[in-house]
Amino acid sequence: MPLRIYNTLTSTKEEFKPGEPGKVSMYVCGVTVYDNCHIGHARANVAFDVVYRYLQHAGYEVTYVRNYTDIDDKIINRANKEGVEFSVISERYIKSFDEDMARLNLALPTHQPKATEYVGEIIALVQKLIAKGAAYPVDGDVYFSVEKYEPYLKLSGRNLDDMQAGARVDVDERKQNPMDFALWKGAKPGEPFWESPWGKGRPGWHIECSAMSMKLLGETFDIHGGGKDLVFPHHENEIAQSEAASGKPFVRYWMHNGFVNINAEKMSKSLGNFFTIREILERYDSEVLRFFLLSAHYRSPIDFSDHNLADAEAGLERIYSSLAAARELMASGNAVPAGGHDADARAELQEKTEALQGHFCAAMDDDFNTALAIAHVFDLVRAINRVVAAKNVDAQVVSLLEKAGEEIAVIAKVLGVLDSVPAEFLSRMKARKSSDLAIDAAEIDRLVAERTAARKARDFKKSDEIRDQLHAMGIELLDSAAGTEWRVK
RNA sequence: GGCGACGUCGCCAAGUGGUAAGGCAAAGCUCUGCAAAAGCUUUAUUCAUCGGUUCAAAUCCGAUCGUCGCCUCCA
Numbered sequence: 001m002p003l004r005i006y007n008t009l010t011s012t013k014e015e016f017k018p019g020e021p022g023k024v025s026m027y028v029c030g031v032t033v034y035d036n037c038h039i040g041h042a043r044a045n046v047a048f049d050v051v052y053r054y055l056q057h058a059g060y061e062v063t064y065v066r067n068y069t070d071i072d073d074k075i076i077n078r079a080n081k082e083g084v085e086f087s088v089i090s091e092r093y094i095k096s097f098d099e100d101m102a103r104l105n106l107a108l109p110t111h112q113p114k115a116t117e118y119v120g121e122i123i124a125l126v127q128k129l130i131a132k133g134a135a136y137p138v139d140g141d142v143y144f145s146v147e148k149y150e151p152y153l154k155l156s157g158r159n160l161d162d163m164q165a166g167a168r169v170d171v172d173e174r175k176q177n178p179m180d181f182a183l184w185k186g187a188k189p190g191e192p193f194w195e196s197p198w199g200k201g202r203p204g205w206h207i208e209c210s211a212m213s214m215k216l217l218g219e220t221f222d223i224h225g226g227g228k229d230l231v232f233p234h235h236e237n238e239i240a241q242s243e244a245a246s247g248k249p250f251v252r253y254w255m256h257n258g259f260v261n262i263n264a265e266k267m268s269k270s271l272g273n274f275f276t277i278r279e280i281l282e283r284y285d286s287e288v289l290r291f292f293l294l295s296a297h298y299r300s301p302i303d304f305s306d307h308n309l310a311d312a313e314a315g316l317e318r319i320y321s322s323l324a325a326a327r328e329l330m331a332s333g334n335a336v337p338a339g340g341h342d343a344d345a346r347a348e349l350q351e352k353t354e355a356l357q358g359h360f361c362a363a364m365d366d367d368f369n370t371a372l373a374i375a376h377v378f379d380l381v382r383a384i385n386r387v388v389a390a391k392n393v394d395a396q397v398v399s400l401l402e403k404a405g406e407e408i409a410v411i412a413k414v415l416g417v418l419d420s421v422p423a424e425f426l427s428r429m430k431a432r433k434s435s436d437l438a439i440d441a442a443e444i445d446r447l448v449a450e451r452t453a454a455r456k457a458r459d460f461k462k463s464d465e466i467r468d469q470l471h472a473m474g475i476e477l478l479d480s481a482a483g484t485e486w487r488v489k
Numbered sequence: 490g491g492c493g494a495c496g497u498c499g500c501c502a503a504g505u506g507g508u509a510a511g512g513c514a515a516a517g518c519u520c521u522g523c524a525a526a527a528g529c530u531u532u533a534u535u536c537a538u539c540g541g542u543u544c545a546a547a548u549c550c551g552a553u554c555g556u557c558g559c560c561u562c563c564a
Contacts, residue, residue, distance in 0.1 A: 011493095028564095029564075030564090031564075032562090032563085037564090038564085039564095040563085040564045041564055042564090043564070044564035045564080047564090072562095073562085074562075156492075156493085156559075156560085157492065157493075158491075158492055158559090158560075159491090159492095161491095162490085162491045162492075162560085163491080163492095163560065205562085225564095226564065227563075227564030228494090228558075228559080228564080229558080229559070229562095229563050229564065230563080230564070231559070232492095232559060232560065233560090233561090234563090256564090257564065258494090258558090258564095259557090259558075259564075260564085261557080264556065264557065265557075265558095266557080266558065266563090267564095268562095268563055268564090269562080269563065270561090270562070270563065295501075295502070295512080296501085296502065296503090297502090297503080299494095300494095300495085300502090301494085301495080301557075301558085302501095303501085307500075307501085307513090308500085308501060308513095310513085311500075311501055311512070311513045311514090312501090312512085312513090314512080314513055314514095315501095315511090315512050315513070318512080318513095321527075322528095325527085325528090363503090369503075369504095371502060371503055371510095371511085372502095372503050372504080372510075372511080374503095374511075374512085375502085375503065375510055375511035375512075376510090376511080377511090378510095378511050378512065379510085379511070382511095382529090385527090385528060385529080386528085386529070388528080389519090389527090389528045389529065455522080458522075460522060460523070463522090464523075464524080467524080467525080471525085476525060476526065477524090477525065477526085478525070478526050478527085479521075479524085479525075479526080480526085480527090485526090487526085
């Protein structure tokens with residue numbers, strides 16, 4: 001089955017055909033580095049990380065470019081507020097972004113260009129647009145003339161007249177059309193600047209992406225991604241600039257991820273209802289966050305809440321518990337003779353294992369349906385659990401469980417979750433949960449030992465009292481043949 | 490006002506013409522001194538509402554209600 005991608009340009013799912021067979025060129029709008037990233041940034045970057053990984057998994061040679069916008073009004077404002085150079089701000093938050101992305105297990109893109117490193121290309125592009133009559137300089141600024149690019153607004157499906165009728169922006173009299181946008185901004189006193197044919201200034205917001213993508217990927221490339229909120233004006237303007245300059249189609253497939261919501265409302269800096277990635281990672285494991293983000297389709301809105309994160313955590317634990325139990329059973333050796341009464345479970349496990357990659361690829365081929373892909377993993381988990389529950393170890397069971405584990409590992413590599421050692425993930429969760437307890441581990445161990453002694457003496461009244469006491473503090477006791485373990489509820 | 494998206498079990502969430510995936514929660518069972526944990530099993534004749542098209546619709550069309558997004562910086 002061929003890969004199909006939802007293309008914002010046509011509002012339909014289309015079969016994916018790269019410009020050059022076997023190769024994919026892809027550009028994703030990164031962040032403006034003026035503050036720590038929030039969960040919305042995490043979602044966008046995780047979504048396209050999975051696109052990147054899956055394309056590679058599907059056999060493509062992928063060139064993936066993700067930029068840093070490191071010069072911008074917000075960066076300058078913050079620098080002024082702190083009384084430092086703008087580069088101090090941009091470098092600080094580039095580092096912060098890189099750390100966050102690493103914690104979320106993102107693969108490194110092929111190129112991570114910075115706008116400030118492409119000022120030469122940007123100036124050349126602006127000159128080309130002026131030469132073609134698509135742009136005009138005014139008082140040290142340069143504007144793109146939207147009327148000179150006839151298909152303007154083809155991505156967002158609007159028309160210029162309606163836009164202007166509802167425009168909430170102040171009209172700048174120097175613009176030929178109120179919708180014209182800045183390619184180059186003249187520097188005000190005290191602002192950082194680069195020399196240009198129009199005087200001292202800096203790039204406008206949109207032009208950098210055109211300059212960097214065309215330099216690194218060519219004038220036409222395969223995939224351009226970003227959040228839904230970038231459709232207008234950012235991507236619309238990128239198309240206008242790029243196509244007016246090159247005379248060629250800019251991008252084949254436009255992909256846009258949905259928002260992260262808080263109580264059904266968009267999470268954003270301007271609304272102030274956002275959580276940074278760092279804040280969330282203090283409370284949840286990074287793998288849990290990533291798993292949560294992949295549990296919905298990338299174009300759907302996803303509601304961020306403690307409840308939903310806890311659900312995701314429980315789901316991930318279910319998978320890892322199953323994997324850990326399977327490993328434990330395999331490690332226990334072939335001590336238990338085959339009974340044969342679990343033949344159905346074995347057959348099911350074999351069937352699900354063999355079907356997994358096919359199901360996974362079908363889900364991912366359908367516009368990267370990670371939610372469905374994960375559901376298939378859960379299907380296999382149930383089959384594993386059935387076999388493990390039979391506790392009937394022989395060579396066939398070991399081989400089946402090994403194979404199932406290998407198949408999950410292949411998927412884990414694409415999704416960037418489930419690639420921890422099961423026992424390590426589980427103990428990570430335990431450590432995280434026990435870190436904010438009112439009682440320390442040694443004290444718990446002492447009480448557990450006391451209870452074990454009481455149980456041995458068949459003093460169940462006392463042993464139950466200890467259990468209730470620990471329970472009241474949020475500690476759960478797990479009795480088994482091997483002894484008593486505890487964990488945090 | 491213009492453009493667009495969405496409304497599927499208590500919660501999360503796939504499914505976009507062929508008769509409702511998966512997870513969480515819940516219930517029953519196994520296990521247990523009893524529990525807990527874990528595992529297994531079960532859980533939507535129905536997809537916001539009302540009409541229409543079709544042999545067949547959650548899926549297509551129309552209307553209504555509700556929620557949200559873009560139109561200003563935003564992933």
